[in-house]
Amino acid sequence: MTFVDINCDMGESFGAYTLGRDAEILDYVTSANIACGFHAGDPATMRKTVILAIEKNVGIGVHPGLQDLIGFGRREINLSPQEAFDIVLYQIGALYAFVKAEGGKIQHVKPHGALFNMAAKNAQLAEAIAEAVYKVDPELVFFGLAGSELVKAGKKLGLRTASEVFSDRTYQEDGSLTSRRETNALIKEHEVAVNQVIRMVKEGKVTSLQGTNISIQADTVCIHGDGESALNFAKYITSALKESGITVAQIGSFIK
Secondary structure, three states, rough: EEEEEEEEEEEEOOOOOOOOOHHHHHOOEEEEHHHHOOOOOOOOHHHHHHHHHHHHHOOOEEEEOOOOOOOOOOOOOOHHHHHHHHHHHHHHHHHHHHHOOOOOEEEEEEOOOOHHHHHHOOHHHHHHHHHHHHHHOOOOEEEEEEHHHHHHHHHOOOOOEEEEEEEOEEEOOOEEEEEEEEEEOOOOHHHHHHHHHHHHHOOOOEEOOOEEEEOOOOOOOOOOOOOOOOOHHHHHHHHHHHOOEEEOOOHOOOOO
């Protein structure tokens, strides 16, 4: 049987008067990456998103980012491995408090945005982030871009790692994601995006923008919840994966 987890970034609004589409999208994903106030989110939003995830039996993940609200954590900031360790540890602790207070449990940690992309290529940053995760709880699942330094760092420490692929992003020959600054970075056609995911999960292959087939491990697939058609896409990909014979389940239930 072939398994895959579907994760989505959550809690990225402010004030928590409304959580937007998050509440509805949580019906179609198995893991939620919850912002911890550095790139987005605030205490009230964190609390309400945690409650929703627990109610809907969705795996709760910490989504630590760079301290850059204006840039949504997508602008690179030059920081040392020690600084990366500190900010990740801090954000894990912040979300842990809300999860503990509501009687839940953290399942995973997935770095956000520029921190994720920087650490995917920088071994020292990756190892510092993985160490922060390990020191809090060595049973947590550590998410990283498939084939990246993040996955290598997690495995080196003995963490359970989840190789992440993206439904709506194009790939380069080295397995990295095409920069969002490029016009062809995003896949906007739902059918094309889903077919790419199904191939990555079933065949372990993805075609780069350069036209070459590259090997890829797909344990969890990221979908984005901030687009106009995000809810429709969440429904579509979940249904399509199941119809193709892929079992959609929380990462913590099948990753070794």
